[in-house]
Amino acid sequence: MRQIVPIFKREFLGYFRSPVAYVFLIAFLVISVSLAFSRYGGFFRAGVAGMESYFTFFPWLFMFIVPAVGMRLWSEEKRAGTVELLFTLPVTTLEAVLGKFLAGWAFLALAVVLSFPMALTVGYLGDPDWGVIFTTYVGAILMAGGYLGVCALTSALTKNQVISFVLSLGVCAILLFLGFSSFTDTLEGVLPMAFADALANFSFITHFDAFTKGIIDPKDVIFFLSLMGFTLFLNVVALER
Amino acid sequence: MIEVKGLVKTYGPKRAVDGVTFTVKRGDILGFLGPNGAGKSTTMKMITGFLRPDAGTAKVDGVDVTVDPVAVKSKLGYLPESAPAYPEMTVEEFLGFIADVRGFRSPDAKAAQVDRAIKLTHLNPVRKQTIETLSKGFKQRVGFAQALLHDPAVLILDEPTDGLDPNQKNEVRSLIKSMAVEKAVILSTHILEEVDAICNRVIIISQGKVVADETPTQLRARKPGARIDEIFRELTRGDI
Incomplete structure (x- = not known):
């Protein structure tokens, strides 16, 4: 497992060696903050010293923005032929998968954490519940990992970044919509109730919600961690095939 | 150093490598010849562990x-085709x-290792340059430096002189020759003169099979007076 370190380092610094990192970070922060200030977010109008209006958009925003980070993880290596270089170095597939995934995750976590001026603003204007803000950050970072797991997997399936982006967008959208009552109601009409309920449990929104209310429920944490574990396992299988 | 026994790789209906067997000793420079698509790269990729063989072993x-x-x-240095x-x-x-890594x-x-590799491959003038801005010759040398970095006992080079100008080709050849004393080297090429210049053994592969495994002198002796490319054409007729 020692080999994870150099792979992580190369991948993480790789974001900053090209304009990708800067464009991504700026776009992410501008979009997320302007959504919070928009009429749909109502950051000021709500009159509450909290960050709920900032984080409500995260499941949506991640649906577009995480595939943008994840699509290059493997597609780029396959297109450039560097995958042949990587896998003729003394590295196991698992080490490569973990190193790359953790680098992408750390980058997304950085993007989420860079929204700290929003938290400072809230603290300056009022007296927020810092515990809730903290759990929301934890939830957002875990959710980013879940999304990224899916994107890393779809990226390993193709050397075309566009296909990788569209595939991961589709899978993430399904995982997102499973949490909406209108969507699950339709499902309940077709499928047995218990099955539809079970499906709804796979939604990002259902599991992210508790974090935004200040609760770290082990079952939500386990959901995101096991989603990552499962997608990374499939990722290894897809690469070894 | 390298023992290859009955390697087989099939892509769909096509058998790309069909029971390739050979050994390479320390001090050998083995020239791996064959028309495009004959299975040279696939064989090399199986020896390096990048592809899993359908049958056979490589030690x-x-x-x-x-x-x-x-x-x-961790024992070998590998320069993939086009030096990614x-x-x-x-x-x-x-x-x-x-x-x-x-x-x-x-x-x-x-x-120390990086400096050594840079010195061996004369990369000093471009060491601070990003790889995308390098010319083909320099890129090839970066691939070379990468393969040599840990001073491996076994070197596998897939078309190491492809795309280089004549001077660079010469330089790469003398580099390979100078290192080969204590190493086992396999290099693939479709430049026949290269075999004469540096290899002490030749394997010709055609349609996934080894059709000749001998010294360059023996290869020449197959048809005295003929040019080496005539002998090559005769041996690989099945690929045309």
């Missing part, structure tokens, strides 16, 4: 690549990454 220094691929990978490298990294950063973690050991 490097006594270690079977299908059993312990990581151990084999991460374009956004500088030469120094890239070789530093390779040194990291190859187990040279302390800053001193890493710098």
Whole structure:
């Protein structure tokens, strides 16, 4: 497992060696903050010293923005032929998968954490519940990992970044919509109730919600961690095939 | 050093490599010849552990690549065809990454290995340049430096002189020759003169099968007076 370190380092610094990192970070922060200030977010109008209006958009925003980070993880290596270089170095597939995934995750976590001026603003204007803000950050970072797991997997399936982006967008959208009552109601009409309920449990929104209310429920944490574990396992299988 | 026994690889209905067997000793420079698509690269990729053979084994220094691929990978240096490298990294950063993965973690050991590889391949003028801005010849040398970095006992080079100008070709050849004394080297090429220039053994592969395995002199003796490309054409007729 020692080999994870150099792979992580190369991948993480790789974001900053090209304009990708800067464009991504700026776009992410501008979009997320302007959504919070928009009429749909109502950051000021709500009159509450909290960050709920900032984080409500995260499941949506991640649906577009995480595939943008994840699509290059493997597609780029396959297109450039560097995958042949990587896998003729003394590295196991698992080490490569973990190193790359953790680098992408750390980058997304950085993007989420860079929204700290929003938290400072809230603290300056009022007296927020810092515990809730903290759990929301934890939830957002875990959710980013879940999304990224899916994107890393779809990226390993193709050397075309566009296909990788569209595939991961589709899978993430399904995982997102499973949490909406209108969507699950339709499902309940077709499928047995218990099955539809079970499906709804796979939604990002259902599991992210508790974090935004200040609760770290082990079952939500386990959901995101096991989603990552499962997608990374499939990722290894897809690469070894 | 390298023992290849009955390697087979099938892509769909096509048998790309069909029972290739040969051995390479220390001090050998083996020229791997064959028309495009004859299975040269595929064989090399199986020896390096990048592709899993459908049947057969390849042993490097006594270690079977299908059993312990990581151990084999740490023993060999491999230059893939067209020398892929991460374009956004500088030469120094890239070789530093390779040194990291190859187990040279302390800053001193890493710098020493990187400097050595840069010196051997004459990359000093471009060491701070990103790889995407390099010319083809320099890129090829970066791939070379990457393969040599840990001073491996076995070198596998897929078309090392492809795309180089005549001077660079000469330089690469003398580099390979100078290193070969204590190493086992396999290099693939479709330049026949190259075999004469540096190899002490030739394997010709056609339609996935070995059709000749001998010294360049023996190859020539097959048809006295004929040019080497005539002999080559005769042996690989099945591929045309």
